[in-house]
Amino acid sequence: MRVTFWGVRGSYPVPGTATARYGGHTSCVQVDVPGKSPIILDAGTGMRALGRHLKSGPLGRGEGSVNVLLTHLHWDHIQGLPFFDPVFVPGNRLNIFARSGRGTRLNDAIAGVAGDAVFPVVFKDLPANFKFMPVKPRDDFEIEGVHITPIALNHPGTSTGFRINAGGRSVAYITDTSPFDRIRYKKTFARGVPGHLVAGDRRILARMEKDLIAGIRGCDLVIYDTTFTEDEYAQTPHWGHSTPWQAIQIARAADAKKLVLYHHSPLRSDDDLDRMLDDARQRSSDMHIEIDAARQGESLEVR
Numbered sequence: 001m002r003v004t005f006w007g008v009r010g011s012y013p014v015p016g017t018a019t020a021r022y023g024g025h026t027s028c029v030q031v032d033v034p035g036k037s038p039i040i041l042d043a044g045t046g047m048r049a050l051g052r053h054l055k056s057g058p059l060g061r062g063e064g065s066v067n068v069l070l071t072h073l074h075w076d077h078i079q080g081l082p083f084f085d086p087v088f089v090p091g092n093r094l095n096i097f098a099r100s101g102r103g104t105r106l107n108d109a110i111a112g113v114a115g116d117a118v119f120p121v122v123f124k125d126l127p128a129n130f131k132f133m134p135v136k137p138r139d140d141f142e143i144e145g146v147h148i149t150p151i152a153l154n155h156p157g158t159s160t161g162f163r164i165n166a167g168g169r170s171v172a173y174i175t176d177t178s179p180f181d182r183i184r185y186k187k188t189f190a191r192g193v194p195g196h197l198v199a200g201d202r203r204i205l206a207r208m209e210k211d212l213i214a215g216i217r218g219c220d221l222v223i224y225d226t227t228f229t230e231d232e233y234a235q236t237p238h239w240g241h242s243t244p245w246q247a248i249q250i251a252r253a254a255d256a257k258k259l260v261l262y263h264h265s266p267l268r269s270d271d272d273l274d275r276m277l278d279d280a281r282q283r284s285s286d287m288h289i290e291i292d293a294a295r296q297g298e299s300l301e302v303r
């Protein structure tokens with residue numbers, strides 16, 4: 001299995017000299033399993049360059065399929081979709097897997113990024129064939145024989161992580177999520193005041209954390225939301241993101257082999273990210289877990 005990072009930021013794109021090494025595009029990761037159609041994790045602005053890359057294959061001739069797994073529908077996870085070149089080639093198939101939320105139909109929400117008020121080609125006129133596949137946490141499914149486990153995450157409006165198992169190897173994509181101690185989303189989102197949890201909330205959070213750890217147990221590679229520094233988390237725990245130390249604790253509890261820091265804050269320069277990575281490695285030096293940070297344009301072979 002091969003994992004390629006096309007966009008590694010959260011929130012909004014940040015091009016420029018200060019972000020040239022880690023990259024400025026928002027969330028998009030390609031997972032290639034030999035002999036299968038590409039799996040794309042999230043459709044942030046990194047998806048544009050991925051589309052150009054894939055056009056050299058069957059997707060350039062209208063004979064290809066891609067399977068897009070969306071964690072959720074916040075902008076930084078869907079904005080690249082209408083700029084993904086294969087959607088303009090008739091015959092291509094895009095299978096879009098995501099959890100529907102709050103009564104919004106998945107196809108309506110996706111169509112919103114190519115609505116006529118905001119994009120010149122309305123969604124229904126895009127030439128490729130779209131198929132929308134709703135997913136549910138703990139309801140595993142297969143794509144061309146590749147096993148996928150959706151995992152509930154703790155984020156405003158919800159987010160869903162994915163574990164991908166193929167050929168005896170496993171990759172988990174866990175973004176966007178808060179830890180499971182101070183805020184329970186769907187219920188307390190945006191009130192901004194942690195500490196109103198009742199016993200029932202704590203039970204649900206404990207269950208979510210347990211399911212997450214079980215879901216990524218023994219993974220070869222875990223890509224995890226590490227948007228925040230410790231100070232930022234203390235100030236805005238209700239924004240639905242984690243710190244490297246919180247990610248390390250989950251990855252370690254799950255006996256993951258390698259952790260990749262991901263969904264970098266748009267506020268973070270390359271030098272800031274170097275320091276964040278160094279600090280994470282130092283704090284976990286006795287933990288038998290390899291740690292790296294996602295860099296746009298880089299590929300990792302999972303073997």
Ligand SMILES: [Zn+2]
Binds near residue numbers: 027074076077176263
């Ligand atoms: Zn995000």
Ligand SMILES: [Zn+2]
Binds near residue numbers: 072074155
């Ligand atoms: Zn989000």
